[in-house]
Amino acid sequence: MFTRPDTRFYKAAGLLLIAAAAFVIATLVLGGGPAEAETVEPVAAGTSTATLVIQNVINGLAFGVLLALAAVGLSLIFGTTGLSNFAHGEQVTFGALLTFFLSTNEQVTIPLVPGSFTIGLPLWLAAIIAVIVSGFTGWLQDKMLWGPLRKRRVAVLQQMVVSIGLSLALLNLLQWWMGGTRHRLTNASGGRITFGNFYVGTLTLMSVVIAAIALAGVALFLLKTRLGRATRAISDNPALAAASGIRVDSIIRLVWVMSAALAGLGGILLALFDNGAGFDSGARILLLMFAAVTLGGLGQAFGALVGALVVGVVSEVSTVVIAPDMRYASALAILIIVLLVRPQGILGRKERVG
Template sequence: MTADRPMIATAPRRLPAVIMAAFAALIAGAAMFAVPAGAATDDIATDCTPDASTTCVSPIVLDEEREPVPGVEVSIAGEGFEAVVTTTGEGPVSVEVPTRGTYTLTVNPDTLPADTHADPAEREVSAQTGATARGAFTIGTGPAPDPEATETETGTSSPADDPGAEGAEGLVEEDVTVSGLPSFGQVWQQVGSGLRFGLLLALASVGLSLIFGTTGISSFSHGEQVVIGAMGGFILINELGLPIWIAALLILVIGGLTGLLQDAAIWRPLRRRGTPAAQLMLVTIGLSLALQYVLQWIESGSMRIITSNPVPTTIAGITLSRASWISMAVALVVILAIALLLTKTRIGRAIRAVADNRALASATGIDPDAVVRIVWVSATALAALAGLLIGISFGSFTWNLGVQLLLLMFAAVTLGGLGTAYGALVGSILIGLVVELAGLVIPSDVRYATALLILILVLLIRPQGILGSRERIG
């Protein structure tokens, strides 16, 4: 308290200077806030790159062929910010906004090509720090539709709420017409989204299928391995600035080490004690809960955004981010490589032998413990890689992403046939297509129920799954 007395005593002498400084700061602050509101298009940088402290908004105007339309003015307003940008034919334009929040993008109809209209003419986007919030507008010919005649769903969703939707850095999907049937373009776009979701789900599910085939355990902690991969990717790419391909290699190693550690500390001792599979499954549930609490503590319960600077890329009439196309290709190549390894290599034949008959495989000189260890390491490594690709493709993730994906992974491997890599691939693609296409005709909150309904119907007809084989009894 004694240190404060001189300051209090001299306060009357400093009062005029303090008042003048505050007045100057007030004028400067008013000038700073007035510039964005009245900023002209030429004064705004349209190449915003998101980082840990930058928030970007990008309007995208496409024609009916999904090609960019240049020369269209789009106003961006919200959170005390207002600006007007003009689209180009070279790629999306993006501007930096002062803070995260909701921004309204409005197309100026006077700048559209003759006899065309924007559908919708206005869109709201949710901007997040470290990401680019994109709002897409489609330019159609003819008069503008009556806004009261057609009700549309707009906006974006994040993988934290929906693993099958584009995140804050992804593309904004086309509007879904509620009052009528979806168009062919909408269905085809959702097919592409379903293939993407299915391939990434298959990469995460194939390890779950192999674990069940060799150990008989349904691992409920497998979903957290996906989150570990996504979180590792966030640290390596966003925090350490490593290239994505180097991060992917490191994520494979990190994921494999977690599987090796789990097998050495938990599963191998329990196997040697002859612990039944049902009790081992309960252990995986406990491990899942423990990992969830750890991951939530590390993330502080907030959404993490993996910066990948997405670029819209159209292939066969389907527009996804370039990162999504690359992730789909990587997932497909890895899954096919695993399938070939299981069928064409010695270690693959050993894995299948242990899965078919553990005692007989041991009698022929195969070490079942070594095979199971390899399966655990491979499964956790593939799940971690899937988590990285999901984070890159959808832009963001949260600590409970594994819980949201786990039921779909179980449905995929059961639908395709337990214990087979090709079964996990087929089942996951079917789940992805059903989930995405169902969103066109039913509310998105219940579309995952359609995948489970398909699973029930298939199992009633073919209990072993699509590519599974019947078990011999006796």
């Protein structure tokens, strides 16, 4: 299922370019003026609709890359186990909140532990520790929960219900730990880089570069390493992979570690992009992550990137003509439209049924 992009990719890309062009043109025609956008940087009054659309495309591409980093773990897990993990959003939240916990100069507490204290690590060091700890939580989940469920041959549907329960439990645990307020990882504005009438925030650009490097690392892992090829083999046919001598359970555990670490890193970068994170930040974008994975093709790691870029651009550009609170609905509407044309997703393959 994790295959190299081929002619299907270029055909799908052409279809998406046509759809995106039609969407942008419709936005330019219908947009009488900019909506009160919920952007990181406010747009100057009197900005033309065309300028606003292009600026939102830039914002959407940035958001799409960061969303892809958070969503690729979902695709890896589905590809190797068939499980739709509804607790993945909390993994995204955990990375951001743990980074805040380790780096803030405010007093912090741990539930059931008396007293408060300050850690105050540099942000970069706190982020590295948070990613490592996030990866460990992935190992712990598979060791204590998902591995035993697989050994007992629990059906994927039942495992999905377990993931929903785990999501609710973790959501309440995160609220108990960090409260219901949003937390900013840094108070520095970071400034912004302007080019003509357009701009990109320095923190946003830094986040996108880090995310792009991480995504490139995942691609190289899947295409160029023995473990990556084993991961793709398990995704294609677990029984045949096991018969070939591949230790399926070990590879799946590695996938869980990678998925959790990537989700944690995605949560950190999304918190920098969105100027903060709350206990429900991951849960709020969980449907967008599922949309990106489904749009790109279930189980397709490269498809998750393409799907996330589409979701990011559509959700941001749509704020020109609809209220910002409805922007995610527009992305889900595009998902429905594309799947009506291509049910297997952008990079998915048609499969014989029956």
